[in-house]
Amino acid sequence: MNQDNKPSVTVFAPATVANVACGFDVIGLALESTGDEMDIRLSDTPGVRITSIEGAKLPLEASQNVAGVALQALLHEYGKPETGMEIAIRKNIHPGSGIGSSAASAAGAVAGGNMLLNNHFSPEALIRFAMEGERLACGTPHADNVAPAILGGFTLVRSYQPLDVIALHTPADLWVTVIHPQIEVRTADAREILKQQVMLKDAIRQWGNVGALVAGLYREDYDLIARSLEDVIVEPIRSILIPAFHDLKLRCREAGALGGGISGSGPSVFMLSKGEANARSVAAMMESIYAPLGVDYHIHVSRISSTGVKAIKAHQHAVL
Amino acid sequence: MNQDNKPSVTVFAPATVANVACGFDVIGLALESTGDEMDIRLSDTPGVRITSIEGAKLPLEASQNVAGVALQALLHEYGKPETGMEIAIRKNIHPGSGIGSSAASAAGAVAGGNMLLNNHFSPEALIRFAMEGERLACGTPHADNVAPAILGGFTLVRSYQPLDVIALHTPADLWVTVIHPQIEVRTADAREILKQQVMLKDAIRQWGNVGALVAGLYREDYDLIARSLEDVIVEPIRSILIPAFHDLKLRCREAGALGGGISGSGPSVFMLSKGEANARSVAAMMESIYAPLGVDYHIHVSRISSTGVKAIKAHQHAVL
Numbered sequence: 254m255n256q257d258n259k260p261s262v263t264v265f266a267p268a269t270v271a272n273v274a275c276g277f278d279v280i281g282l283a284l285e286s287t288g289d290e291m292d293i294r295l296s297d298t299p300g301v302r303i304t305s306i307e308g309a310k311l312p313l314e315a316s317q318n319v320a321g322v323a324l325q326a327l328l329h330e331y332g333k334p335e336t337g338m339e340i341a342i343r344k345n346i347h348p349g350s351g352i353g354s355s356a357a358s359a360a361g362a363v364a365g366g367n368m369l370l371n372n373h374f375s376p377e378a379l380i381r382f383a384m385e386g387e388r389l390a391c392g393t394p395h396a397d398n399v400a401p402a403i404l405g406g407f408t409l410v411r412s413y414q415p416l417d418v419i420a421l422h423t424p425a426d427l428w429v430t431v432i433h434p435q436i437e438v439r440t441a442d443a444r445e446i447l448k449q450q451v452m453l454k455d456a457i458r459q460w461g462n463v464g465a466l467v468a469g470l471y472r473e474d475y476d477l478i479a480r481s482l483e484d485v486i487v488e489p490i491r492s493i494l495i496p497a498f499h500d501l502k503l504r505c506r507e508a509g510a511l512g513g514g515i516s517g518s519g520p521s522v523f524m525l526s527k528g529e530a531n532a533r534s535v536a537a538m539m540e541s542i543y544a545p546l547g548v549d550y551h552i553h554v555s556r557i558s559s560t561g562v563k564a565i566k567a568h569q570h571a572v573l
Numbered sequence: 574m575n576q577d578n579k580p581s582v583t584v585f586a587p588a589t590v591a592n593v594a595c596g597f598d599v600i601g602l603a604l605e606s607t608g609d610e611m612d613i614r615l616s617d618t619p620g621v622r623i624t625s626i627e628g629a630k631l632p633l634e635a636s637q638n639v640a641g642v643a644l645q646a647l648l649h650e651y652g653k654p655e656t657g658m659e660i661a662i663r664k665n666i667h668p669g670s671g672i673g674s675s676a677a678s679a680a681g682a683v684a685g686g687n688m689l690l691n692n693h694f695s696p697e698a699l700i701r702f703a704m705e706g707e708r709l710a711c712g713t714p715h716a717d718n719v720a721p722a723i724l725g726g727f728t729l730v731r732s733y734q735p736l737d738v739i740a741l742h743t744p745a746d747l748w749v750t751v752i753h754p755q756i757e758v759r760t761a762d763a764r765e766i767l768k769q770q771v772m773l774k775d776a777i778r779q780w781g782n783v784g785a786l787v788a789g790l791y792r793e794d795y796d797l798i799a800r801s802l803e804d805v806i807v808e809p810i811r812s813i814l815i816p817a818f819h820d821l822k823l824r825c826r827e828a829g830a831l832g833g834g835i836s837g838s839g840p841s842v843f844m845l846s847k848g849e850a851n852a853r854s855v856a857a858m859m860e861s862i863y864a865p866l867g868v869d870y871h872i873h874v875s876r877i878s879s880t881g882v883k884a885i886k887a888h889q890h891a892v893l
Contacts, residue, residue, distance in 0.1 A: 279781040411785040412778070417800060419788050453769055453806070456776035458732070460783040461599040465731040467784045468739050471791035480737060486773070 261294035262368045263566035266361025267405070267558050268346045269353035270429065270523045271397035274482040274514040275462035279410050280421075281353075283401040284429060284555040289344050289357045290565070291320070293365030296337035301325050308344035309354075319386030323359035324366050326385040330378070331370065338366055347551070350433045351521035356398030359386025364403060364562035376561075379403050380418055391441070398517065405561035407470055424473040427557045428532035430510070432501070432539040433521040435549035438494050443518035446490055455485045475511060475527045482512030482525065495520050497542055508538035529556070581614035582688045583886035586681025587725070587878050588666045589673035590749065590843045591717035594802040594834040595782035599730050600741075601673075603721040604749060604875040609664050609677045610885070611640070613685030616657035621645050628664035629674075639706035643679035644686050646705040650698070651690065658686055667871070670753045671841035676718030679706025684723055684882035696881075699723050700738055711761070718837065725881035727790055744793040747877045748852035750830070752821070752859040753841040755869035758814050763838035766810055775805045795831060795847045802832030802845065815839050821862055828858035849876070 267288040273280040289308075296302065301315040301324045315321030320340050328336055340362055346354040363382040367374050374382075383399035396418060400408040406423035410416075462481045469477035492498040492515065505524045506512060509531035513524035524539075526532040536552045543550045587608040593600040609628075616622065621635040621644045635641030640660050648656055660682055666674040683702040687694050694702075703719035716738060720728040726743035730736075782801045789797035812818040812835065825844045826832060829851035833844035844859075846852040856872045863870045 275780070276784065277780075278777045279784060409781065409784045409788065411781045411801065417785070419785055419797065421784075421788055422791070447773065449773055450770040451773050451776055453767065453771050456771055456779065456806070457598045459776065460595070460597075460780035461729065461731045463780040463784045464596065464599060464729045464741075464787045465737070465739055467787040468729065468741055468791070471742070471788070477739065481731065486776070 259295040260369055261292055261568045262365050262564050263290060263292050264361050264365040264562050265290055265565050266357040266364070266562045267402055268553065269356055269398040269401045270431065271353065271517045272487065272515065273407070274484045274512065275459050275466060276409070277484060277487045278397060280407060280463070280466070281397045281401040282407045282423075282429065283405050283558040283561055284352070284553065285558040286555040287345065287352070287431070287553040289342065289346055289361060291343070291358070291361040291365055292341040293362065293369060294339045295369050296339045298337040299335050300337055301328065302337070302339045304339050304341050306342045306344065309348055311344070311348065317389070318358070319355045319390050320358040320362035322389045323383045323386035324362040326382040327363045327366050327374065327379070330382070331373065338369065347433065349437060351438070351515070351517040351519045352431055352433065352553070353398035353402060353517065355386060355390035356383065356402045359383035360399050360402035360562050362386070365564070368564055368567070376403055377416065377418065381416060401561065403561040405558045407557070409467070421467060422471045423557050423559065424470060424475070426528050428526045428529055429523050429555055429557055430526065430532045430535040430539065431516060431521050431523045431553045432543060433551045433553070434496060434543065436496070436520050438519040443491055443494065447487060448490070451486050459484070459486050478525065479511035482514065484514050488514050491515055491519060495522060496546055496548055498522065501539060501542055504542060505535045505538050508534045510535045529554070579615040580689055581612055581888045582685050582884050583610060583612050584681050584685040584882050585610055585885050586677040586684070586882045587722055588873065589676055589718040589721045590751065591673065591837045592807065592835065593727070594804045594832065595779050595786060596729070597804060597807045598717060600727060600783070600786070601717045601721040602727045602743075602749065603725050603878040603881055604672070604873065605878040606875040607665065607672070607751070607873040609662065609666055609681055611663065611678070611681040611685055612661040613682065613689060614659045615689050616659045618657045619655050620657055621648065622657070622659045624659050624661050626662045626664065629668055631664070631668065637709070638678070639675045639710050640678040640682035642709045643703045643706035644682040646702040647683045647686050647694065647699070650702070651693065658689065667753065669757060671758070671835070671837040671839050672751055672753065672873070673718035673722060673837065675706060675710035676703065676722045679703035680719050680722035680882050682706070685884070688884055688887070696723055697736065697738065701736060721881065723881040725878045727877070729787070741787060742791045743877050743879065744790060744795070746848050748846045748849055749843050749875055749877055750846065750852045750855040750859065751836060751841050751843045751873045752863060753871045753873070754816060754863065755871075756816070756840050758839040763811055763814065767807060768810070771806050778805050798845065799831035802834065804834050808834050811835055811839060815842060816866055816868055817862055818842065821859060824858050824862060825855045828854045830855045849874070
């Protein structure tokens, strides 16, 4: 059987930052230029197969792979058992980096698969399918990363039952700089050290900042965004897991960042900036702080995306 | 000395709703057509004098009156000891109703006084002065009510140190219906029954709703506003103080309200609606629930204001 004649699509699936400062567990954002590439192809063999994975050691068995599981969830709801799809994955996002590696795989698979089905499903349905990938990756079907990966820009997960995800307005000149120190922080550990109870006065301060951050995004008020990028609940606890965190935060602000925090559950740290020049100064500052530490790291500089997963190449009938 | 020749201004000072559902302690709003009237007049006698108060039994002694104290704070910062002002107050907002009675007096006094000083002070400074009235009224110089009373519309108090108040976008067709049951709920009691600690998962749900409510206001998305008007932290505790609260909330939604909650620390209950017709249906529903209870009540129906305190009459040189 010659699969080369089957419709296929190549997608870019963005890296994402979840837990954006005060917006712990609710606000995420997608990067424009850092992400994975995936080929999704219709197949005569029913079900989902992963044909190749470059750039990371991940299971090829579809039921053990987040992209596979997410696409299986989509095909299950599609309800035509004869439908088959193949996925080839080129990972640029390191698993465990805290910038949505599993989310990119899951979101890319379902968004690409949906293009091959003439956009049969809504973006909200795609988020639900991709959440099944997250369930495999970390035990919880959370939407913090898959929502921005699919919708692009800033997103807010208001509720899970029912799922209510809002695409927030994203100022055009907002950039993000991310440093990924090559140390391991397990999501489960990062969650375990959190307290189940918090002070009401801290929670009030946090939701004042969340409201102000959302207002800042809609107003494109970069000063207000900067003032609102404060997390008084989670960051004080989790930041102990990240080398030089406070130095990084303080000096990146001095270098022009609006502010930032821990990306997801770490170890990556993100900083938002107005404009590319500031974002690159922040990257240089990050480098100057991390280079002497003897910890390997990657730094990404990217505009905040305006779209989520996008097709970068399509063959035969695939709808972009 | 004939005070009649002195510049004077008559202002309307709006009633306000603080603690707008999920936005406990941070989000407030101002009513357009319910409020006090006050005359502020320059005087040859230095300092502040209250010349009359209609509609409520409140102290005439300026240092014991919220309007007096607020205006004294303004004149103190103005720094010309010879300046004198007189205030005549016509209260339409019942003290203790939970719709910002003290805030209206304080905001009206400082906004009116500022008009007589050619708008010497910024709105933010006026909020600071009016907060001194709140300090007298309830022991804490909070801005929950004076911020919307001065700025109009929806406001968000992001922080107190430094004071950071944001005027949020307010959809034009948003109305509020308020029922004031004539029972006493002391602010101190209402605060005392709150727990100092809350569950992190509840706090997350609350700040998801706060972010979504702010997004809903900017998007003028009435459905999103409705979904976000949820308070999982304070309302479950305080609502026991208010007769028929849950019935009221449920049936007002059935009558067309988007949602609502306790106004300030009660006993008033507010409901937001899209359009005047819905707001009036909600008022009728409130009446049908409260009439059989044998509790006296007032009901107010108003558009959300687009301005805060406003001049409705001026004499000689007063700048509107």
